Each structure stands twice: as C-alpha cells, then as structure tokens.
Amino acid sequence: xxxxxxxxxxxxxSSTTVSRVINNHPYVDESKRQLVLTAMExxxxxxxxxARRLRGQRTQTIAVIISRIVNPFFSHLVDAMERTASELGYxxxxxxxxxxxxxxxxxxxxxxAKQVDGVILxxxxxxxxxxxxxxxYGPIISCNEYDSMAKLPMIICDQEAGGYIGTKHLIDRGHxxxxxxxxxxxxxxxxxxxxxxxxxxxxxxxxxxxxxxFPSNYGIEDGKxxxxxxxxxxxxxxxxxxxxxxxxxxxxQEAKRFxxxxxxxxxxxxxxxxxxxxxxxPGITTIDQPIELMGSRAVELMVDSxxxxxxxxxxxxxxxxxxxxxxxx
Amino acid sequence: xxxxxxxxxxxxxSSTTVSRVINNHPYVDESKRQLVLTAMExxxxxxxxxARRLRGQRTQTIAVIISRIVNPFFSHLVDAMERTASELGYxxxxxxxxxxxxxxxxxxxxxxAKQVDGVILxxxxxxxxxxxxxxxYGPIISCNEYDSMAKLPMIICDQEAGGYIGTKHLIDRGHxxxxxxxxxxxxxxxxxxxxxxxxxxxxxxxxxxxxxxFPSNYGIEDGKxxxxxxxxxxxxxxxxxxxxxxxxxxxxQEAKRFxxxxxxxxxxxxxxxxxxxxxxxPGITTIDQPIELMGSRAVELMVDSxxxxxxxxxxxxxxxxxxxxxxxx
DNA sequence: CTGAAAGCGCTTACAG
DNA sequence: CTGAAAGCGCTTACAG
Numbered sequence: 001x002x003x004x005x006x007x008x009x010x011x012x013x014s015s016t017t018v019s020r021v022i023n024n025h026p027y028v029d030e031s032k033r034q035l036v037l038t039a040m041e042x043x044x045x046x047x048x049x050x051a052r053r054l055r056g057q058r059t060q061t062i063a064v065i066i067s068r069i070v071n072p073f074f075s076h077l078v079d080a081m082e083r084t085a086s087e088l089g090y091x092x093x094x095x096x097x098x099x100x101x102x103x104x105x106x107x108x109x110x111x112x113a114k115q116v117d118g119v120i121l122x123x124x125x126x127x128x129x130x131x132x133x134x135x136x137y138g139p140i141i142s143c144n145e146y147d148s149m150a151k152l153p154m155i156i157c158d159q160e161a162g163g164y165i166g167t168k169h170l171i172d173r174g175h176x177x178x179x180x181x182x183x184x185x186x187x188x189x190x191x192x193x194x195x196x197x198x199x200x201x202x203x204x205x206x207x208x209x210x211x212x213x214f215p216s217n218y219g220i221e222d223g224k225x226x227x228x229x230x231x232x233x234x235x236x237x238x239x240x241x242x243x244x245x246x247x248x249x250x251x252x253q254e255a256k257r258f259x260x261x262x263x264x265x266x267x268x269x270x271x272x273x274x275x276x277x278x279x280x281x282p283g284i285t286t287i288d289q290p291i292e293l294m295g296s297r298a299v300e301l302m303v304d305s306x307x308x309x310x311x312x313x314x315x316x317x318x319x320x321x322x323x324x325x326x327x328x329x
Numbered sequence: 330x331x332x333x334x335x336x337x338x339x340x341x342x343s344s345t346t347v348s349r350v351i352n353n354h355p356y357v358d359e360s361k362r363q364l365v366l367t368a369m370e371x372x373x374x375x376x377x378x379x380a381r382r383l384r385g386q387r388t389q390t391i392a393v394i395i396s397r398i399v400n401p402f403f404s405h406l407v408d409a410m411e412r413t414a415s416e417l418g419y420x421x422x423x424x425x426x427x428x429x430x431x432x433x434x435x436x437x438x439x440x441x442a443k444q445v446d447g448v449i450l451x452x453x454x455x456x457x458x459x460x461x462x463x464x465x466y467g468p469i470i471s472c473n474e475y476d477s478m479a480k481l482p483m484i485i486c487d488q489e490a491g492g493y494i495g496t497k498h499l500i501d502r503g504h505x506x507x508x509x510x511x512x513x514x515x516x517x518x519x520x521x522x523x524x525x526x527x528x529x530x531x532x533x534x535x536x537x538x539x540x541x542x543f544p545s546n547y548g549i550e551d552g553k554x555x556x557x558x559x560x561x562x563x564x565x566x567x568x569x570x571x572x573x574x575x576x577x578x579x580x581x582q583e584a585k586r587f588x589x590x591x592x593x594x595x596x597x598x599x600x601x602x603x604x605x606x607x608x609x610x611p612g613i614t615t616i617d618q619p620i621e622l623m624g625s626r627a628v629e630l631m632v633d634s635x636x637x638x639x640x641x642x643x644x645x646x647x648x649x650x651x652x653x654x655x656x657x658x
Numbered sequence: 659c660t661g662a663a664a665g666c667g668c669t670t671a672c673a674g
Numbered sequence: 675c676t677g678a679a680a681g682c683g684c685t686t687a688c689a690g
Binding site: 003004005015016019020022023047048050051052053054055056 | 682683684685686
Binding site for chain 1: 330373375376377378379380382383388397398399401404405407408411420421422423425438439441442443444462466549578582585604605608609610
C-alpha cells in the first residue's frame with residue numbers, strides 16, 4: 001500500500017501538505033491540491049487507519065454489546081444502530097457476549113485498548129460494580145437492558161407500562177384467570193414487566209395465582225412446556241401473558257397440537273413484536289418495542305458524548321411501548 | 330490510559346522489557362516479569378490497539394460483508410464466523426452492504442486502509458471486475474454467494490444439487506405439475522438452483538411451463554402474491570419449489586387464507602431451513618444449508634491465508650445440501 | 659500557503 | 675537477560 005510519503009514524493013510536496021489535502025484543510029494552493037488528488041488516485045492511496053487512530057486518539061468506532069445476534073430483536077437493533085452510526089461517520093463493532101460474563105468484560109476492554117471510542121451496552125451480563133471501573137476509560141451507555149443501580153445514561157423502554165397495557169388488554173377482553181410467563185430472570189427488565197402485570201391485576205382485583213406464574217422462559221421450547229403444564233391443570237387459565245413472542249409461539253404451537261383453541265380456550269399475548277408474531281397462525285397480539293428509535297437514539301447520544309468528551313451524566317430516557325392486537329387474544 | 334512507558338517507569342525497567350512481558354517473549358527474568366505483571370495490573374494497563382496495529386502491520390481483524398443482518402441466514406452465518414474467529418484470536422467486523430454496491434466497495438476499502446487483514450464476501454453486489462482490483466491489498470474469499478467468473482477461493486454450497494434434490498422429492502411424491510419460484514435474479518446461486526430444478530424435471534420428462542415460473546422473489550409478500558397468481562389459474566400446479574423459506578411461508582399463509590390445503594392441494598418446498606420453516610403450520614419441507622460449516626470453513630481458510638501471506642489461489646469448496654422433510658410436501 | 663520536526667504507543671533488530 | 679534507538683504512517687503545532 002502506498003503511504004503518504006509516496007504521495008508526497010510523487011508530487012514533490014511535503015507530507016504535511018498531502019495530509020492537509022486529505023483532511024480538507026483550507027490554505028492549500030488549488031493547483032497543488034489537484035496534484036495531490038490525482039497522485040492519490042493514481043497510487044490508489046487510502047490513509048492508514050491505524051496510524052490515524054494512533055495519532056488522533058480517536059477511532060470513530062463504537063462497540064455494541066449484545067447477547068445473541070441470532071435473536072431477531074438484536075439483529076434489528078444492531079441494524080438500526082449501524083444505520084445511524086454510518087450517517088454520523090461512525091463504525092459499529094459488533095460484540096456478541098453469547099450471554100457470557102467474561103466475554104462481556106473482554107469486550108469492555110476494547111475501551112481500555114482504545115480500540116473504540118465508546119460502548120453501548122444493549123445487553124447486560126455483569127453487575128454494575130463490575131462494569132463501573134470501565135466508565136473511566138470512555139463513555140458507556142446502556143440501551144434496552146438496564147440495571148437501575150447503574151449510573152449510566154439509559155435509553156430504554158418503559159417495560160412496566162408494557163406489562164401493564166398487555167395485561168389490561170386481557171382483562172378488557174373479559175379474562176379473569178390470567179397466567180404470566182416471564183423472561184430471563186436475571187435482568188431487571190423482566191421484573192419491571194411483571195410489576196406492570198401485577199399492577200393491572202391488582203387494579204382489577206384479580207388474583208395472582210402462584211401456579212399461574214412461570215418464571216425464566218427464553219424460547220419456543222419453554223413455551224411448549226408451559227402449555228403442557230397448563231393443559232395438565234384442573235383449573236386452567238384462560239389467558240397468558242408470555243415474556244416474549246417466541247415463548248408465545250411455542251405455547252400456540254403446542255396448543256394446536258392438542259387441538260386447544262387459541263384464543264377461544266387460551267388467549268396468548270407476547271412481547272417484542274418480532275417477525276414471527278405476524279407469521280404464525282393465529283397472529284400473536286404483542287407489545288411492540290420501538291427498536292429503530294431505541295437504536296438510533298442510543299447512537300446519537302453516544303456520538304454526542306464522544307464529541308463533547310464530557311463525563312456522561314446519569315439520565316434515563318424512557319421510550320413508549322405499544323400494544324399490537326392480532327388474533328391470539 | 331496508562332502507556333507502556335508508565336509501566337516501564339513504575340518498574341524501573343525499559344519499555345522493551347515490558348513489551349517482552351506483554352508478548353510472552355522468553356528471556357525475561359522471572360522476578361522482573363512479576364514486577365511488570367503487577368505494575369500492569371495496578372495501572373489497569375492494556376496495550377493500545379492502534380499502536381500495535383500500526384507497528385505490527387496486522388489487525389487481527391476480518392471484515393465480513395453481508396447484504397442484510399436482519400436476514401436470519403446472515404445472522405446465523407455471522408454468528409458461526411464469529412465463533413471460529415474468536416477461537417483463532419481474530420475479530421470480525423460486520424459490514425452490511427444493505428444490497429448497495431457503493432457500500433460494498435466502501436467496505437472493501439477497509440483492506441486498503443489496513444483496517445482489516447482480509448475480507449470475506451458472503452454476499453456480492455458488484456461484478457467481479459469491480460472487486461478484482463482489491464485483491465492486491467489482501468486476501469478476499471467468497472462464501473455463500475459467488476460469481477463463477479471470480480478468481481477467488483470460494484466456500485459455497487452445491488446449489489444446483491439443492492435445486493435437484495428438492496425437485497426430485499416433489500416428483501417422487503407423484504407431482505407432475507410443478508411450479509418454481511426463484512430468488513434474487515441478480516445472483517448466480519439463484520440460477521444454479523434453477524438448473525437443478527430443470528435437470529430433475531427433464532430427467533423425469535416433465536414439462537416446464539412458463540406460467541409456472543416465478544422469478545425474483547425475496548420475502549413473505551412475494552410468496553403471498555405468487556399464491557394469488559396460482560389461485561387465479563385455470564390449471565394450477567400441484568407443487569411449488571420456492572426460492573426461500575420466507576417465500577414458501579408467504580405462499581402457505583396465503584393458501585390458508587383461501588382455505589387451500591397445503592400439502593394436499595399444493596405441496597410447497599422452501600430453501601435454507603430457517604427457523605421459520607419449523608415454526609409455521611404446516612412445517613416447511615426445505616433444503617438445509619450447512620451454515621455453521623460454511624462460516625467456520627471460510628474463517629479458517631481466511632486465517633490460514635492471512636498467516637501464510639501467500640496470494641490465494643482460485644479454488645472452490647462445494648458443501649453438500651440436505652433435504653429436510655416436514656409437512657408441507 | 660508550505661515544510662521540518664515531534665510525537666501518538668508500540669515492537670524489533672541490534673548491541674551489549 | 676536487558677536497553678537505546680529506530681520506525682510503523684499519520685497529524686499538528688511551530689516557524690517561515
């Protein structure tokens with residue numbers, strides 16, 4: 001690869017001048033600028049990225065930590081982030097923790113190694129005390145998942161409200177025996193959704209039966225298992241709020257296998273509004289999360305704080321969730 | 330952030346020695362090694378990535394160009410690649426072309442800028458002549474999509490065989506009126522699949538009717554449209570080979586809406602074995618692509634050629650496809 | 659408007 | 675076993 005020196009030699013100018021042309025500095029004689037431009041073209045010159053980064057102490061790169069790229073929620077989030085980032089002249093480096101604490105911390109080390117200018121935590125495996133030390137080394141913001149202990153800017157959805165409106169919808173449909181299947185127990189988001197469920201139930205004076213509460217569900221298989229347990233009950237719930245669309249899909253699929261009618265015998269509501277919610281039959285009523293907005297806001301805030309170079313103050317941006325009604329309720 | 334110099338000062342040693350410890354060089358006095366190790370620990374020292382890259386002329390990073398991360402096929406492929414890469418001590422940088430030629434070329438520029446050691450092209454927007462100039466700047470290999478003109482190493486699936494076994498399966502089931510819905514017309518893979526379809530049909534002396542051929546289909550919506558067109562026909566096909574599972578899903582969904590029975594009235598076979606194929610009802614018979622294998626082989630080959638630093642010779646690695654039978658046929 | 663020189667933070671011959 | 679020095683390829687005061 002050609003270097004700036006070769007371009008300088010070819011044009012008979014100094015590398016300083018070449019650098020000025022590269023960086024669109026003013027005060028370069030127009031004819032010389034042209035000379036440099038054509039020389040760069042002829043040599044196929046592109047500035048060495050490592051050299052620029054080292055010299056400039058900036059990488060124009062943001063790390064996004066997620067837990068699983070094959071989860072459509074995250075691939076859409078990353079997609080949205082990448083779109084905004086590239087508009088703002090930044091690159092995204094995708095860090096998949098694979099739900100592993102060590103991997104998550106290893107990705108945070110990128111900040112120390114100055115390989116990225118900032119980190120967006122879209123999933124959270126570690127406790128706040130383990131994340132905290134890294135905040136010295138650059139901006140970290142949390143997006144989607146969160147830990148309310150964390151003194152980080154957060155771009156998140158109002159999960160409690162999501163839990164509430166979903167449950168309210170079931171109640172409005174006349175259900176009184178409502179079950180609840182929560183998601184990953186480890187994360188706060190899961191608990192906030194449940195709080196919303198509880199609030200709606202209490203408001204309507206409905207009982208929350210322990211046998212109707214199914215914690216820690218992640219995918220299709222969990223949904224199938226839940227249906228089997230419900231099916232085996234004496235007094236079955238007539239509706240269930242599932243922690244995610246995949247779990248809801250599993251419940252519905254298994255219900256079909258047992259010729260159990262959704263929504264007539266069991267109404268099912270999901271969460272996330274993933275593509276699958278519209279694909280299976282019946283379509284899944286669900287809570288839509290504004291993924292695009294969340295992703296672009298997170299990146300905007302990140303780029304902002306990189307540029308300002310100020311320490312980020314703790315603030316929480318709550319985005320609204322929306323009920324999407326389909327045929328499963 | 331602490332630098333190597335600070336570690337050196339703190340220990341009273343030279344940065345040369347510190348560097349030797351960092352890089353696990355032999356010939357460092359054990360007590361001094363310990364001294365350095367604790368100093369690094371205390372300072373939270375991590376070597377500056379840009380400096381190492383500049384100095385070493387290596388980035389330990391591979392660019393993977395795909396067309397759309399929200400396509401589950403690609404997110405699984407990237408997932409597999411990342412797994413292998415991290416085992417081999419490499420990072421993946423995700424480059425989403427968004428089906429855009431310019432963006433694809435911009436990503437190839439990373440090679441010139443020495444921001445990556447090599448590029449894996451998992452999708453292909455540009456013609457070979459536009460890609461070719463970049464091969465001077467580092468290893469490029471193609472994976473999944475391909476252009477047979479290209480003098481690149483390729484890790485690809487045997488699409489022609491895939492088209493053949495899928496069609497053969499329908500013929501074995503007794504179908505004689507078989508329709509075919511192809512994928513993106515621009516790519517060679519699509520044409521090879523169709524060749525397989527044609528070969529199976531000719532072998533069985535079955536006619537290929539022009540009105541049964543639907544080119545350029547990408548998603549659910551295309552599938553729905555195809556079903557409507559079939560439904561409107563006088564003489565309908567009794568089976569259709571769809572270019573992808575999403576198209577197949579669209580056909581099935583729309584068929585349901587019209588109370589048209591799959592597979593009794595219309596057998597449907599997809600391609601890719603995406604999660605959706607097992608989710609909708611009836612499950613979609615499909616052709617499984619060995620995504621994991623393709624991803625890991627591509628990365629292995631890439632790391633190999635980075636290390637060897639030899640120019641890559643043109644060779645083609647054909648991976649086998651497999652028929653997965655579900656309820657849609 | 660232009661260039662010589664310093665320096666970003668490393669690693670690696672080279673000399674000892 | 676250890677260190678001084680050069681250099682990777684840039685950019686940016688500084689001086690002119």
